[in-house]
Amino acid sequence: MKFKIVCFFFYCWSTFMYGQNHAQFADSIRVSNAIPELSYAVISGDEILEINALGLHSVDLKDPATLNDRFHIGSNTKAMTAFMIAKYVEKGKLKWTTKFFDLFPDLKKTAKPEYYYITLEKLVSHQARIQPFQGENDPAVPDFKGNPQEKRNQFGQFVVTLDPVTIDQDHKYVYSNAGYTLATMMVEKVTGKSWEQLVDQVFNRDLKLDIKLSWPENQIVKDTWGHSFENNKLSPIPSNTDYHLDYTEPAGDINIKLTDYIKFIQLNIKGLQGHNNYLKASTYHFIHKGIEGYSLGWFNSYENNQDFSTHSGTAGTYYTIAAIDRKNFIGYIIFTNSFNESTINGVRLLMRKLKKDYGS
Incomplete structure (x- = not known):
């Protein structure tokens, strides 16, 4: 027993020391790029190789970062929605080849013919030619009424009336938040449950992860504040700000602790x-x-003879990125509570350093 305790202590100490080296580098990146809080982790399938929480909850507060802090992960939600859908594909509720209009034949009446044969797989992989709805130059959207699921259904009916985008040999997909709404409508239809209920079932009840929706609560408890960038200045955003990612929540509206995302x-x-x-x-x-x-x-x-699964996410106030080295089976995660060019630059520098040191 003594030998095991000594070995465990040595492992923890060596990991702590190695982590401290990157903590100093990461914090210098954070400070030089004016990122209020930066948390990161390097992991294998079974271990946390390095983890740190650095900085402050807000530029206007002295609350120090902790590993219990929550971050809005933006479009990294897509991987979680796809994961959730995959569970119900495994259960036989639907197939990746299931056609959207096989489940919603009534919507075909007003839909563009180019969409008639879109499938669940095409929607989740952005190959269905759906308009992007990424916040810039979006078509005007009617003010739909009802609960979130009802609004998504109305939005989905509207989306398939729009002209499809162009896909060619050089651009085989067009990234679309709206496509994830349509994919979510399909799984909601066959399960009889809303996306919110399905997320709760899969991630909170089945996997025991502490998933929440929208921005992290920072008015009742001490937690992260997202920061917008206006007039060349970071401005902290309270969680009670009137913010809604209407209609495309399945594409980008989850918040989570780094330890649970790991x-x-x-x-x-x-x-x-x-x-x-x-x-x-x-x-x-x-x-x-x-x-x-x-x-x-x-x-x-694909980078330097390595291959990665990777994704970043933001709704304009947080910026997160995750990458999985599929040859060495190492994961890299960086969470921040700001979004501007400096944030992106700092995250890229840290990610490059971590990949170099762990993946070589």
């Missing part, structure tokens, strides 16, 4: 290593590598 990424790493867990290993392979370019919630990225 568990989600580790499931993916183990699956890519060939281990069945909450999903089958074959499902993980299809999610990550089944489709060239953009698979199901993940970009396929």
